[in-house]
Amino acid sequence: MLRAFNENVLTGLTTIHAKYGDFVRTRLPLQIYFVSDPRAIEEILVKKADAFRKDRVSKLLSRVVGNGLLVNEGESWKRQRRLVQPAFHHQQLQSYAALMVGAIERARAGWHGGETRDVHADMMGVTLDIVAETLFGADVSAAAGDIGHIIGDLMEQFGRVLGLSARFQPPMWVPTPANRRLRKTSRRIDTLIQGIIDARKNSQETRDDLLSLLIRARDEAGGQMTDAQVRDEAVILFLAGHETTALALTYALYLLASHPEAQARLAAELDRVLDGLSPGLGDLDKLPVTEAVVLESMRLYPPAWGIGRQAQAPVEIGGYAFPKGAEFVMSPWVVHRDPRNFQDPDAFKPERWENDLQRRLPRFAYFPFGGGPRVCIGNRFAMMEAKLVLAAAVQRFRFEPTPETEVRLFPSVTLRPRGGVRLRIVERRAAT
Numbered sequence: 001m002l003r004a005f006n007e008n009v010l011t012g013l014t015t016i017h018a019k020y021g022d023f024v025r026t027r028l029p030l031q032i033y034f035v036s037d038p039r040a041i042e043e044i045l046v047k048k049a050d051a052f053r054k055d056r057v058s059k060l061l062s063r064v065v066g067n068g069l070l071v072n073e074g075e076s077w078k079r080q081r082r083l084v085q086p087a088f089h090h091q092q093l094q095s096y097a098a099l100m101v102g103a104i105e106r107a108r109a110g111w112h113g114g115e116t117r118d119v120h121a122d123m124m125g126v127t128l129d130i131v132a133e134t135l136f137g138a139d140v141s142a143a144a145g146d147i148g149h150i151i152g153d154l155m156e157q158f159g160r161v162l163g164l165s166a167r168f169q170p171p172m173w174v175p176t177p178a179n180r181r182l183r184k185t186s187r188r189i190d191t192l193i194q195g196i197i198d199a200r201k202n203s204q205e206t207r208d209d210l211l212s213l214l215i216r217a218r219d220e221a222g223g224q225m226t227d228a229q230v231r232d233e234a235v236i237l238f239l240a241g242h243e244t245t246a247l248a249l250t251y252a253l254y255l256l257a258s259h260p261e262a263q264a265r266l267a268a269e270l271d272r273v274l275d276g277l278s279p280g281l282g283d284l285d286k287l288p289v290t291e292a293v294v295l296e297s298m299r300l301y302p303p304a305w306g307i308g309r310q311a312q313a314p315v316e317i318g319g320y321a322f323p324k325g326a327e328f329v330m331s332p333w334v335v336h337r338d339p340r341n342f343q344d345p346d347a348f349k350p351e352r353w354e355n356d357l358q359r360r361l362p363r364f365a366y367f368p369f370g371g372g373p374r375v376c377i378g379n380r381f382a383m384m385e386a387k388l389v390l391a392a393a394v395q396r397f398r399f400e401p402t403p404e405t406e407v408r409l410f411p412s413v414t415l416r417p418r419g420g421v422r423l424r425i426v427e428r429r430a431a432t
């Protein structure tokens, strides 16, 4: 089994699932339980969520990026989640639609029919712009772009430390050159964000960006976040909020390029509904094919390919008893390709989502955003963003593979394409 893993973690995971079933324990190098039964996943993420904390990657990450929602635990996580949640309420999200479309339109204006582009780099740029503007507002989005790049750098460094740690794991406080660099980068981010918070607090204007909402948020007792908490949440929203959506979009474009008939159906929907105009909030419910393409792309290439938990107490899952400290990995990659729930599971078929497949599926047969109390706080933000950006891109351009097009998957914390994804773009309609 180790050989399968060393060659390719993802096929290793599907192979052991096919061969050994829904509960598999690995012994080396770490003892981990892989759980692929949707009912058991629901037990871990929802029904018995209190018996679990997040996994060791999350603990390591918190030493680098602070204590924002993604990595926080216990009472402190609960309070912060309550404080941050209103910033993602329906009405609040609606105000971001125009800004999302603005970001893809700016990027698209620089694209030329006939050229071959790295769509991963393009999508990272667009989602970075979007998170920077929604978090900090347009006036500081240039500084915010810097922060985004530094966070990207931080995650690269973290990925390397994580890679090393499989063999040798110096704790974060040991001043190895890699750890020192990580700390320095993380201090730079803190200083930059603190500067923006100070400016916001000193200005008299009322604004609607996420940062202002975090600063203004009050709990039931009237308590508010400290500057350090606001900063940590902002860093986490940056981190969790753009790479994942960029990946969903990148794989969607790649899959569309490889399936011209699916792309033609999508283009026909966009021509019919948008009639040459920019997509907007009011169109979201009228674009079922666009939505199906996003859902199907995240089924085959879930940006968060593994979700980890550690038991805080002895716990029973799926009828088996597990000791305190047991570590679990639930992989959307594996579960989304299970032939018991998806016919012809490796095929890209957006039309399978017609007739409300999402409602007919067993719970947790499809879970790109996780689930339970720690479900992705940005799931509706991300769906809206992915649909609007995809619609604006395919409305104007057709995406085609070239002989050099390939996707080499690199399952880091997220499921990245190593070396990007190169596609040829062909102009479909002149700009209106």
Ligand code: HEM
Pocket: 054, 069, 070, 071, 081, 236, 237, 240, 241, 242, 244, 245, 248, 302, 303, 304, 307, 308, 368, 369, 370, 371, 373, 374, 375, 376, 377, 378, 379, 381, 382
């Ligand atoms: C396609 C895009 C996205 C995917 C696939 C995704 C996936 C996920 C998943 C699977 C989790 C749960 C992890 C776990 O249970 O261990 C999560 C949590 C989280 N996501 Fe997302 N996400 C996306 C977009 C976003 C966006 C746009 C934002 C913010 C703007 C965001 C912010 C967060 C935060 C803050 C958490 C932690 C929530 C908590 O623990 O309370 N995500 N995301």
